[in-house]
Amino acid sequence: MAFDHPAMTIEDGPSPWRLAAVGITKRYGPLTANDAVTLDLRAGEIHAVLGENGAGKSTIMKILYGMEMPDAGTIERDGQPLIIRSPRDAIAAGIGMVHQHFMLVPTLSVLENLILGTPLSGRFMVRKRAVRAKLAALAARYRIDVDLDARVDELSVGAQQRVEILKALVRGARALILDEPTAVLTPREVEALGDTLRELCAEGHGIFIVTHKLAEVMRLSDRVSVMRRGRLIGTWPTAAVAADDLVTHMVGRSLQAAVPRTARAPGALMLEMQAIHVPGQGGRPGLRGLDLRLAAGEILGIAGVDGNGQQELADAITGLRRVTSGEIILDGEAITNRPTATILASGLAHVPEDRHRDAVVLDFPLTDNAVLVDHARRGIQRRGLVDQGAVTRFTDALIAAFAVRCSGPQAAMRSLSGGNQQRFVLARELSRQPKVMIAMQPTRGLDVGAISEVHARLLEQRDAGMAILLVSAELDEILALSDRVAVLREGRIAGVLDHPSVEAIGALMLGTAAEQAA
Amino acid sequence: MTWASLLEITFWIPLLSASIRVATPLIFAGLGESVCERAGILNVGVEGMMALGAIAGFLAAFWTGNPWIGFGVAIAVGALAGLLFGFLTVIRGADQIVTGVVFNIFALGLASFVYARLFVSAHSVAQLPSIPVYRVPTLSTLPFVGKPFFAQTPIVYCAYALVPVFWFLLERSPWGLSARAAGENPEAVDSAGLDVWRIRLQATAIGGAMAGLAGATLSIAQVGAYVDGMVAGRGFIALAIVVFGAWRPWGVALAALLFGAVDALQLRMQIGGSIVPGPLLVGLPYLLTIVVVTLAAARAGYPAAINKPYARRRLSRSRRVATANALPAGTRS
Numbered sequence: 001m002a003f004d005h006p007a008m009t010i011e012d013g014p015s016p017w018r019l020a021a022v023g024i025t026k027r028y029g030p031l032t033a034n035d036a037v038t039l040d041l042r043a044g045e046i047h048a049v050l051g052e053n054g055a056g057k058s059t060i061m062k063i064l065y066g067m068e069m070p071d072a073g074t075i076e077r078d079g080q081p082l083i084i085r086s087p088r089d090a091i092a093a094g095i096g097m098v099h100q101h102f103m104l105v106p107t108l109s110v111l112e113n114l115i116l117g118t119p120l121s122g123r124f125m126v127r128k129r130a131v132r133a134k135l136a137a138l139a140a141r142y143r144i145d146v147d148l149d150a151r152v153d154e155l156s157v158g159a160q161q162r163v164e165i166l167k168a169l170v171r172g173a174r175a176l177i178l179d180e181p182t183a184v185l186t187p188r189e190v191e192a193l194g195d196t197l198r199e200l201c202a203e204g205h206g207i208f209i210v211t212h213k214l215a216e217v218m219r220l221s222d223r224v225s226v227m228r229r230g231r232l233i234g235t236w237p238t239a240a241v242a243a244d245d246l247v248t249h250m251v252g253r254s255l256q257a258a259v260p261r262t263a264r265a266p267g268a269l270m271l272e273m274q275a276i277h278v279p280g281q282g283g284r285p286g287l288r289g290l291d292l293r294l295a296a297g298e299i300l301g302i303a304g305v306d307g308n309g310q311q312e313l314a315d316a317i318t319g320l321r322r323v324t325s326g327e328i329i330l331d332g333e334a335i336t337n338r339p340t341a342t343i344l345a346s347g348l349a350h351v352p353e354d355r356h357r358d359a360v361v362l363d364f365p366l367t368d369n370a371v372l373v374d375h376a377r378r379g380i381q382r383r384g385l386v387d388q389g390a391v392t393r394f395t396d397a398l399i400a401a402f403a404v405r406c407s408g409p410q411a412a413m414r415s416l417s418g419g420n421q422q423r424f425v426l427a428r429e430l431s432r433q434p435k436v437m438i439a440m441q442p443t444r445g446l447d448v449g450a451i452s453e454v455h456a457r458l459l460e461q462r463d464a465g466m467a468i469l470l471v472s473a474e475l476d477e478i479l480a481l482s483d484r485v486a487v488l489r490e491g492r493i494a495g496v497l498d499h500p501s502v503e504a505i506g507a508l509m510l511g512t513a514a515e516q517a518a
Numbered sequence: 519m520t521w522a523s524l525l526e527i528t529f530w531i532p533l534l535s536a537s538i539r540v541a542t543p544l545i546f547a548g549l550g551e552s553v554c555e556r557a558g559i560l561n562v563g564v565e566g567m568m569a570l571g572a573i574a575g576f577l578a579a580f581w582t583g584n585p586w587i588g589f590g591v592a593i594a595v596g597a598l599a600g601l602l603f604g605f606l607t608v609i610r611g612a613d614q615i616v617t618g619v620v621f622n623i624f625a626l627g628l629a630s631f632v633y634a635r636l637f638v639s640a641h642s643v644a645q646l647p648s649i650p651v652y653r654v655p656t657l658s659t660l661p662f663v664g665k666p667f668f669a670q671t672p673i674v675y676c677a678y679a680l681v682p683v684f685w686f687l688l689e690r691s692p693w694g695l696s697a698r699a700a701g702e703n704p705e706a707v708d709s710a711g712l713d714v715w716r717i718r719l720q721a722t723a724i725g726g727a728m729a730g731l732a733g734a735t736l737s738i739a740q741v742g743a744y745v746d747g748m749v750a751g752r753g754f755i756a757l758a759i760v761v762f763g764a765w766r767p768w769g770v771a772l773a774a775l776l777f778g779a780v781d782a783l784q785l786r787m788q789i790g791g792s793i794v795p796g797p798l799l800v801g802l803p804y805l806l807t808i809v810v811v812t813l814a815a816a817r818a819g820y821p822a823a824i825n826k827p828y829a830r831r832r833l834s835r836s837r838r839v840a841t842a843n844a845l846p847a848g849t850r851s
Contacts, residue, residue: 065709067709086711087708087709087710087711088711088712090711091710091711092711097709099709103703103705103706103709103710104703104706105698105699105702105703105706105707106702106703106822107698107702107822108695108698108699108702112695112699113699113706115695116695116696116699116706116707116710116712117696117707117710117711117712118710121692121695121696122692123692124691124692125686125690125691125692126690126691126692126695167710171710171711
């Protein structure tokens with residue numbers, strides 16, 4: 001088996017190269033996703049591409065990786081044009097990509113994923129033993145720690161990401177594109193990722209990091225480019241640019257750094273969960289004796305790595321999943337395993353994590369979406385029929401109250417931007433005048449402007465006395481909004497912090513065992 | 519049939535022989551279908567492809583006088599039918615279940631039309647010479663298992679041989695790895711630079727070829743004639759067998775044997791005279807199908823991307839381009 005990996009044969013040190021996308025334009029119908037964008041990447045550097053959602057940063061990366069074809073512009077290496085029409089071409093040209101949603105086959109082993117589609121898989125049969133040694137050597141070289149024989153769906157998200165990076169390296173990638181690499185990682189995993197990336201740079205690889213997180217850009221990158229609405233605003237050496245300026249470039253205007261807030265004035269106990277057990281599925285821990293207390297007028301942040309029981313927690317409260325033992329009390333009333341409609345009617349609002357799946361019907365007009373939950377309410381229903389006039393008036397009120405940008409109450413939910421969809425969902429849930437609200441990842445997928453507005457709305461409700469349970473994977477969000485922070489790990493509350501800090505939360509997220517091992 | 523006869527070996531040996539005979543076409547169709555499904559294509563058209571194989575194989579065998587040419591033609595026709603199914607579902611992205619159902623109606627009709635037009639008018643009784651049994655030396659003299667397993671027609675030995683071949687193809691070959699990946703996460707396959715469409719078309723061709731072989735086994739090796747409706751739901755049973763066999767060749771073979779045994783048993787019971795009415799007995803294997811699929815549903819391990827068309831990339835012409843872009847030796851460090 002002839003397999004000489006470039007990284008395995010480096011003897012005389014890395015040689016310089018330069019990959020460039022020159023004047024790339026890409027249109028999807030009336031939308032211009034990339035407008036004459038020029039970006040370049042050199043050997044040994046980390047180049048961060050910063051921008052809000054929809055700024056066009058993913059599009060340009062997909063073009064570099066051959067997943068989309070540009071309408072105009074070229075890709076060049078060392079001044080020579082490259083023809084890249086498919087990922088296969090990109091791989092052959094030494095470009096690798098780690099997607100935000102990993103491109104791994106969950107039922108296959110790490111080793112099988114690594115060799116899929118490479119000469120390593122052999123011509124006639126897969127020779128695992130011979131291949132394993134080579135892969136182990138490559139992993140060791142970059143200090144990437146993975147178990148080659150584990151099934152991918154048994155791995156943590158961080159480990160899966162390491163597999164993805166290794167996969168790109170196995171395919172001979174010199175230029176690596178990472179799309180939102182830190183979105184799913186714990187703070188410690190982010191640090192480890194940074195180490196790996198710096199190691200790769202020292203070996204002469206170049207790395208594009210696509211992100212909307214400013215802190216990481218400042219910490220990790222050598223150069224930073226900002227994109228806004230399909231245009232490249234500029235490229236600077238990271239050391240020579242201030243974070244505030246980058247935000248201004250990203251948003252096109254300056255934002256207030258933090259949402260102003262008043263002192264916490266917690267009231268009566270609104271939600272209590274006692275020793276809740278929910279069986280886990282598919283290797284997830286479920287809930288294992290979770291205790292939680294939430295008072296009126298406070299925001300309790302639930303931090304934790306995804307998959308540690310967040311979904312089960314929300315499902316248990318909303319009655320979407322059966323609780324096997326324990327008691328849930330909402331404003332003095334036991335709601336354990338009651339029907340969801342009953343629970344919602346007794347004063348619970350729910351902003352689910354997956355908006356498109358659980359909160360709205362994309363192809364329905366806003367009017368129908370407005371009364372998805374409460375279509376049987378008096379005032380909406382009249383003599384057994386839905387009163388369309390009342391529904392339209394109600395929808396208009398929601399649109400006005402939250403300044404939802406749309407073409408009118410009859411607009412399809414699908415035609416709204418993510419931020420406006422979320423505004424509408426929030427408006428609908430708050431119109432029900434709940435005592436308790438569960439907000440799962442309320443700003444996921446929203447741009448900076450929409451995020452600060454959602455934050456302001458949540459704080460406004462807290463000040464008005466609502467009890468809010470905020471579940472988020474974004475530590476910044478948790479820290480900005482929460483009065484107290486509870487850390488969820490393996491289906492239990494690992495600890496509740498009254499004065500949270502990133503370090504304290506991080507330690508609880510990982511658990512003491514991991515702390516010692518690291 | 520009396521209960522006492524159950525104790526006699528003369529009851530069991532012919533029963534086992536018959537089980538294996540009945541299982542043979544199910545093994546063929548099930549192996550092919552498991553490849554399709556692992557690659558993410560639910561080929562509901564197996565039934566129709568078996569009918570096409572049965573008629574095509576029968577005609578070719580009858581006209582050439584050579585049953586093996588008949589099998590060859592049936593395989594080729596099945597593969598073409600599989601490619602057609604693949605064109606509709608993989609490239610055009612049509613729903614696999616609806617396409618499969620319609621394909622069955624079409625293929626069953628076509629088979630009986632072709633038979634009626636080309637054959638019935640010209641020949642009153644069309645019967646093929648039966649394929650002689652080949653007794654494997656030594657093995658066929660083994661006690662109990664010898665006769666049922668090793669005194670069969672060569673097509674049965676073919677089924678034995680294909681089980682490990684398909685196991686190797688799916689579980690050990692690089693193609694099998696990419697096919698399994700295509701059935702679980704086609705995006706990953708695409709992003710690894712492999713062609714999802716090509717892999718899936720290959721899988722449907724293999725599935726069709728095996729269904730054709732299964733159909734020809736019925737017409738050429740077992741009945742010696744073509745009869746309308748002779749597939750009689752075996753294609754659908756093959757679908758159940760794949761689920762019951764957990765999409766693995768050895769499991770598929772075992773599941774096929776189980777179904778073969780039930781079918782052979784109900785035949786014996788009919789012949790032997792049973793208090794249960796014959797038509798109910800005929801339904802036994804189908805009843806078992808429902809039970810098995812219901813039980814298997816609990817531990818469903820369907821490939822994640824089954825019946826999900828993958829629409830991004832055309833059959834790639836990029837091998838050439840890839841070489842053109844290869845890094846010059848100097849920059850490879």
